[in-house]
Amino acid sequence: MLHVERLNGGYIGKQVLHNVSFEVGKGELVGLIGLNGAGKSTTIKHILGLLSPLSGTVKIDGETLSSSEKNYRKKVSYIPETPILYETLTLREHIELMGKAYDVDPDDLAARTKRLAKEMRMEKQLGWFPSVFSKGMRQKAMILCALVTKTPLLIVDEPFVGLDPLAIRQLLSLFDEYKQDCAILMSTHILETAERHCDRFVFLHQGVVIANGTAAQLREKYQLSPDATLDDIYVEAIASEERSS
């Protein structure tokens, strides 16, 4: 579903990503793991087309941003780390906007909104303006807006920030359901949760992919015992990378 190939990119005058390549297939939830400043958010911005790559390609379902911006963007929805909402629109109007932007059938949109709002305990807040939302509610609103679109690819940047334990559990079960027909790329620092829910992991360190695979494959790569957690694997991956450089 998502193909990132030899991606070099970053900001003006500062290259952050170096030959980043990985894939996310249909039915997969892939964890993008890395230290602060490893290049996770930059990778996501390149996939979303918010930054232009120096070289390399990003394809979603065979479509690139340059071939058709509109078709490309219709295939991806995004949950940012920091919620961005229009202060002048209620949550219901945000959802309506998403429906119009992604051409979601109005009846489907209404049904999905009803179900998701109930599951995320946000039914009461549908008519509210974001100015009265708590931090967690703002995050839930962003999640709701992204999930109603049902795009082939969902990109999630640190989704658990500000969420209560019940909401985190609910969100993970929604992700499990969402990925059945779609693909999810999730950047997170909460490795324990990632280990339980992600099918594969992409380890990013200083803008380079240092490891990519399932937990079992990564244990094998770093010669760790079968009971080694993702935490252990990650620490070993970073240590091994720093030893070799």
Place this chain on the structure above:
Amino acid sequence: MNRFTSRLGSWMEEVVKYSRYVANGGLLFTLYFTLIYGAFVYNNFLERVDGAFPGVWIAAAVLFIMPLGHRPRTFIRDADQVFLLPELGEIRSYMIGVRLFNIAFAALRGLLVLLVLLPLLVRTESYSGVEVLAVVVTMLMLSAAGRLAKVEGVREWLILPFAFGSGVLLLIDWTLWAWVPALAPFILLHVKRNERIPLLHWLVLEEKSRAQFERVISWFVDLPTSKEEVRERRLLTRLLEKRVLRRVDASRYVYGLRILRSNDSLDLILRLTVVALIVMWMSGGWYVGFVTPLFVGLTALQLVPLFKRLEAVSIVSWLPVTRDERIEGYSWWAMRLLIAQSTVLVLASIAFGATWDAAVGFVLSITVIRYYLGRLK
């Protein structure tokens, strides 16, 4: 240097910096022209006005609204919620500084109003020098009381009965004593004054005041980060929802709602239309039709930076809505609103005596609208 004077210093630096940008912008000349034109029209009006004109009623009404609509500055910052906490009970000089600054600012606002009001009053009423002084003092006191009420967290409407009292004294020709009711709110404000800095309240005041400052500056310079004020407007939204919003695309939907609810768009158009109507009413010459393109131009000019601000922090950056579609969506609304404003003003100009100049004014307005909306790209 204490904390207040250092913050006042940085505020003044900021004002000077922005004044320089404003002075270099094209809108300043439009504003100069509007002010000169306004002064010319007002002067013509004053020459025609006589003792029968209800100048004192207007003065009483102005006194009544003088305590309202203030946006005091407190210079409190977000970080103060953490770093100022240990000093809250001790920085009395900061509180005094804030109060004095706001009194001075309120007095300045009162003086600006008096610049317009006094020439009218001295033409319609036979006031002595002392009576004029009493009106000036009353105006300044009520303005300061309204602003201080906000600073101390006292509801503004508590000041209104005193303002009403001053207005009544003006109407019954006890002008000399009009300042007495205006003095009373200060006793109330003294009793209810804050002993410690009400941090959150002052932070909210500062944010609102800063937002207003940035809004004015954004007329001249692009300030993408400035905040907007939201008004729900439930009835209008419902009407628009049924007739328009349900059918339009994503960009027209989002800009429709933002224009409808933001203080910077629909309110701006209404405010400038009212000012244009007043200018037309006071001028009444052959040039009345030219007020239309002047004010439509002023409105259009301010709607352009608003679009850039709406774009700056926007979900649509990653949605399947291209920039061209967004510009088209915004122009769609702006064009309709500006044409509606032009139509209202052209009809009003005809009612105020315009003839051929109304048609010329309309054509000029359309040209101005097309020019400014072309600048969105």
